[in-house]
Amino acid sequence: MGPLKWALLGVLLSASLFAIDSVELRRNQPTERISGSAGDVLEDDPVGRLKVFVYELPSKYNKKILQKDPRCLNHMFAAEIFMHRFLLSSPVRTLNPEEADWFYTPVYTTCDLTPNGLPLPFKSPRMMRSAIQLISANWPYWNRTEGADHFFVVPHDFGACFHYQEEKAIERGILPLLQRATLVQTFGQRNHVCLKEGSITIPPYAPPQKMHTHLIPDKTPRSIFVYFRGLFYDVGNDPEGGYYARGARAAVWENFKDNPLFDISTEHPTTYYEDMQRAVFCLCPLGWAPWSPRLVEAVIFGCIPVIIADDIVLPFADAIPWEEIGVFVDEEDVPKLDTILTSIPPEVILRKQRLLANPSMKQAMLFPQPAQPGDAFHQVLNGLARKLPHDKNAFLKPGEKVLNWTAGPVGDLKPW
Amino acid sequence: MKLSALQQSYLNRRSNSFRGSAQLDSAADGSVKSPAAVFWLVLHGVCCLISLVLGFRFSRLVFFFIFSTSATNLYTAPFRGAAEIASHLDVRSTPVTGAADSVPGNMTAVVASSTSRVVVGRHGIRIRPWPHPDPVEVMKAHQILERVQREQRALFGVKNPRTVIAVTPTYARTFQKLHLTGVMHSLMLVPYDLVWIVVEAGGVTNETASIIAKSGLRTIHVGFRQTMPNSWEGRHKLESRMRLHALGIVREQKLDGVVMFADDSNMHSMELFDEIQNVKWIGAVSVGILLHSTDSSATIQREGEEESTPMPVQGPACNATNKLVGWHTFNSLQYVGRSAVYIDDRAPVLPRKLEWSGFVLNSRLVWKDVDDKPEWVKDLDELDGAGEEVESPLSLLKTTSVVEPLGNCGRQVLLWWLRVEARSDSKFPAQWIIDPPLDITVPSKRTPWPDAPPELPSNEKMSVGAQTQDQQINKHSTKTKTPRTRRSRTKRRHDTKVIGVQASTLSVSEQQN
Numbered sequence: 001m002g003p004l005k006w007a008l009l010g011v012l013l014s015a016s017l018f019a020i021d022s023v024e025l026r027r028n029q030p031t032e033r034i035s036g037s038a039g040d041v042l043e044d045d046p047v048g049r050l051k052v053f054v055y056e057l058p059s060k061y062n063k064k065i066l067q068k069d070p071r072c073l074n075h076m077f078a079a080e081i082f083m084h085r086f087l088l089s090s091p092v093r094t095l096n097p098e099e100a101d102w103f104y105t106p107v108y109t110t111c112d113l114t115p116n117g118l119p120l121p122f123k124s125p126r127m128m129r130s131a132i133q134l135i136s137a138n139w140p141y142w143n144r145t146e147g148a149d150h151f152f153v154v155p156h157d158f159g160a161c162f163h164y165q166e167e168k169a170i171e172r173g174i175l176p177l178l179q180r181a182t183l184v185q186t187f188g189q190r191n192h193v194c195l196k197e198g199s200i201t202i203p204p205y206a207p208p209q210k211m212h213t214h215l216i217p218d219k220t221p222r223s224i225f226v227y228f229r230g231l232f233y234d235v236g237n238d239p240e241g242g243y244y245a246r247g248a249r250a251a252v253w254e255n256f257k258d259n260p261l262f263d264i265s266t267e268h269p270t271t272y273y274e275d276m277q278r279a280v281f282c283l284c285p286l287g288w289a290p291w292s293p294r295l296v297e298a299v300i301f302g303c304i305p306v307i308i309a310d311d312i313v314l315p316f317a318d319a320i321p322w323e324e325i326g327v328f329v330d331e332e333d334v335p336k337l338d339t340i341l342t343s344i345p346p347e348v349i350l351r352k353q354r355l356l357a358n359p360s361m362k363q364a365m366l367f368p369q370p371a372q373p374g375d376a377f378h379q380v381l382n383g384l385a386r387k388l389p390h391d392k393n394a395f396l397k398p399g400e401k402v403l404n405w406t407a408g409p410v411g412d413l414k415p416w
Numbered sequence: 417m418k419l420s421a422l423q424q425s426y427l428n429r430r431s432n433s434f435r436g437s438a439q440l441d442s443a444a445d446g447s448v449k450s451p452a453a454v455f456w457l458v459l460h461g462v463c464c465l466i467s468l469v470l471g472f473r474f475s476r477l478v479f480f481f482i483f484s485t486s487a488t489n490l491y492t493a494p495f496r497g498a499a500e501i502a503s504h505l506d507v508r509s510t511p512v513t514g515a516a517d518s519v520p521g522n523m524t525a526v527v528a529s530s531t532s533r534v535v536v537g538r539h540g541i542r543i544r545p546w547p548h549p550d551p552v553e554v555m556k557a558h559q560i561l562e563r564v565q566r567e568q569r570a571l572f573g574v575k576n577p578r579t580v581i582a583v584t585p586t587y588a589r590t591f592q593k594l595h596l597t598g599v600m601h602s603l604m605l606v607p608y609d610l611v612w613i614v615v616e617a618g619g620v621t622n623e624t625a626s627i628i629a630k631s632g633l634r635t636i637h638v639g640f641r642q643t644m645p646n647s648w649e650g651r652h653k654l655e656s657r658m659r660l661h662a663l664g665i666v667r668e669q670k671l672d673g674v675v676m677f678a679d680d681s682n683m684h685s686m687e688l689f690d691e692i693q694n695v696k697w698i699g700a701v702s703v704g705i706l707l708h709s710t711d712s713s714a715t716i717q718r719e720g721e722e723e724s725t726p727m728p729v730q731g732p733a734c735n736a737t738n739k740l741v742g743w744h745t746f747n748s749l750q751y752v753g754r755s756a757v758y759i760d761d762r763a764p765v766l767p768r769k770l771e772w773s774g775f776v777l778n779s780r781l782v783w784k785d786v787d788d789k790p791e792w793v794k795d796l797d798e799l800d801g802a803g804e805e806v807e808s809p810l811s812l813l814k815t816t817s818v819v820e821p822l823g824n825c826g827r828q829v830l831l832w833w834l835r836v837e838a839r840s841d842s843k844f845p846a847q848w849i850i851d852p853p854l855d856i857t858v859p860s861k862r863t864p865w866p867d868a869p870p871e872l873p874s875n876e877k878m879s880v881g882a883q884t885q886d887q888q889i890n891k892h893s894t895k896t897k898t899p900r901t902r903r904s905r906t907k908r909r910h911d912t913k914v915i916g917v918q919a920s921t922l923s924v925s926e927q928q929n
Binding site: 167 | 533534536537538539540541542543544547548549550553554556557559560561563564565567568569571572573
């Protein structure tokens with residue numbers, strides 16, 4: 001009996017080391033902890049692992065802009081504002097710049113809104129440049145590293161390329177002054193000019209309170225197979241189709257508009273959040289940019305995201321195993337979407353739902369006020385902490401200059 | 417701040433919520449009239465004219481045919497779209513500006529992002545040859561949905577569901593089939609184990625047995641020696657006794673589960689069965705009272721009243737902390753003197769103060785010799801001898817404060833009480849089988865079919881005979897037109913005024929309902 005007992009113990013021990021546990025939580029849904037090298041990272045606590053110094057910029061870079069247009073607090077680019085507020089009162093903040101590992105510049109570049117609420121990026125390069133000139137003139141820390149230990153939040157469509165149109169953004173490229181800095185942005189696409197090596201991808205801002213007031217009871221059966229609400233053709237800007245979403249959304253419509261399994265339309269229902277909680281799959285196709293708040297909504301509401309965006313880099317990709325949670329469909333496979341989705345084995349679907357039910361997953365996608373442990377703010381800090389210590393060529397020898405301060409389009413050089 | 421021309425044009429187009437298109441921007445870029453710009457403009461105009469004539473954009477096809485022979489990787493990527501368009505015959509036939517402009521845009525984009533497989537620019541819209549649902553896949557999807565919902569029920573639904581014991585007192589009458597079919601269908605949908613105890617007044621009949629046999633449920637069909645009296649008063653009394661008899665069966669057979677009273681003319685929601693699983697010993701739910709009132713005077717009286725009429729709901733009443741403090745009963749004062757006395761009266765039928773159907777019991781309450789029975793429950797045998805009518809299961813209790821209010825403390829109405837019986841002068845077919853077949857007595861004088869006999873000789877008191885038609889399937893075939901000379905039972909003076917009524921005929925070999 002002895003050796004058998006030890007063998008059993010050994011088996012159990014190894015099983016617990018390698019397997020993914022299922023944990024009973026207070027809501028009584030067994031979830032799965034995303035264990036292994038990727039998932040545990042979600043629960044890391046960044047406090048004590050890094051120190052951030054927040055530059056005091058004149059209020060024309062942040063507060064005054066917000067005062068002029070308070071709508072910036074509610075749109076999907078609000079992460080830059082909330083990041084600033086979080087850092088001001090966070091325990092990682094240090095008032096002594098000498099001991100800081102990272103430096104944060106609070107400049108709200110995505111707050112110049114049209115009457116419709118969309119941000120215009122035309123002044124953003126100048127604003128950013130002006131801010132950098134200010135910090136390099138008033139503090140020595142920029143020149144010390146030419147920005148290698150500074151990070152900036154640039155949540156606009158194509159990040160620091162500062163344009164909403166992809167072709168223009170590619171032409172412009174990332175702002176030359178930000179070449180050495182770490183960018184925290186929502187845009188992520190592999191092999192793309194606007195995604196720098198070492199950037200941290202964050203989810204777009206989605207209002208947490210609003211989503212939590214629309215929760216429905218867990219036992220409501222999920223009876224919608226595939227759910228999507230949004231545009232398929234952007235008639236105002238691309239009436240023919242083919243540019244918008246690289247034709248993928250239009251392909252979804254044309255192939256599946258009469259399919260009873262696909263609840264897709266352009267309507268804007270008041271029960272949008274409730275409907276997502278009644279669906280098994282939620283489509284998250286690209287739009288003009290590959291990222292969208294639908295991913296955040298799908299994760300919060302437990303609907304498996306179907307990501308149709310070639311080469312996309314999803315938020316916190318080094319911490320969240322998106323391959324295990326969502327379904328990735330190539331844009332060229334869109335006509336076969338129904339075949340792909342119905343051929344997923346039910347066990348795999350149930351496992352994805354269990355992973356989605358994990359509260360640390362949902363928490364990592366949100367920007368709650370006040371900040372809570374494990375939320376997106378902390379994941380950003382975790383990402384920054386993982387990049388420490390800075391390597392040797394971050395710190396420049398005195399007098400060495402790497403950045404070209406006059407590079408870029410002529411219009412960018414005008415003072416702001 | 418001065419806006420450049422570019423921004424101006426962009427702003428004009430950003431009246432929609434989304435991005436501007438590349439084509440017009442690139443057109444606006446060339447503010448300097450260089451020879452190249454002029455050349456492109458002219459070429460653009462020529463291409464536009466040609467597309468107008470042809471009816472579709474041909475630029476892609478041109479480049480496809482010119483460059484496909486060289487077959488370099490750089491060019492195949494953006495023209496993947498063109499190939500798709502050509503092969504799927506999905507040609508977007510709008511005459512579009514910038515047919516030539518987009519081409520240089522594509523080429524530069526390709527050169528810029530040559531390492532990425534994702535290309536900026538216009539792509540084709542891929543549509544498969546048969547863009548309609550495949551039934552096999554739809555079935556697979558439904559199986560997936562079923563599996564997901566089963567998992568949800570297992571996680572969030574009722575754990576350890578108990579057997580539902582449904583008690584139904586019934587007796588053979590005209591509307592029995594209709595009521596019993598409704599209850600039967602509700603019980604067949606219950607996702608838990610079910611035992612259906614049907615107690616029939618006047619003894620077991622084949623009629624009832626044949627109805628409940630179709631359910632596929634586990635049924636216990638017993639007879640009760642007394643026949644159902646003709647008055648509502650008497651009926652309610654007898655039903656109570658029949659229910660007690662059923663409880664005796666539960667005790668005898670030691671059936672374990674939740675006892676609910678499914679009267680045969682009530683309507684039950686599925687949530688009721690989920691909710692009653694939560695009962696510990698005895699629970700009460702809210703019952704909506706539907707008064708079948710054909711009296712118009714009832715509504716007049718209602719308008720004359722000053723205070724609002726109370727809700728016709730019976731059930732537990734709770735205070736703010738969700739504790740049971742009393743009962744909502746039905747206010748029958750306004751119906752005094754006008755309620756039905758006999759079963760086939762035309763007046764509204766009133767419920768008792770608290771109907772049996774609003775209560776659910778743990779079956780162990782009626783078991784004999786069970787140790788963990790709570791002390792506030794009386795033994796079932798004590799009630800048997802009682803000369804008084806047992807109005808509700810509350811008589812089983814020594815104190816009513818132990819009743820658990822279910823359905824969000826009575827706020828959800830989970831079932832509806834209704835009593836409807838056939839009128840005494842009704843002439844519904846016995847056992848709902850029409851035998852002999854119906855007479856057709858409606859003369860259709862305005863039929864368009866040429867073969868219709870215009871008039872047929874009448875027989876005795878009967879009206880002109882028939883235009884017989886088959887039931888809607890063979891509407892246009894002109895089939896049997898034999899006049900029927902049998903008597904019609906319905907009021908014929910109304911029928912002759914109705915023209916064009918499609919009277920259906922049943923063939924001799926008719927099906928059973």
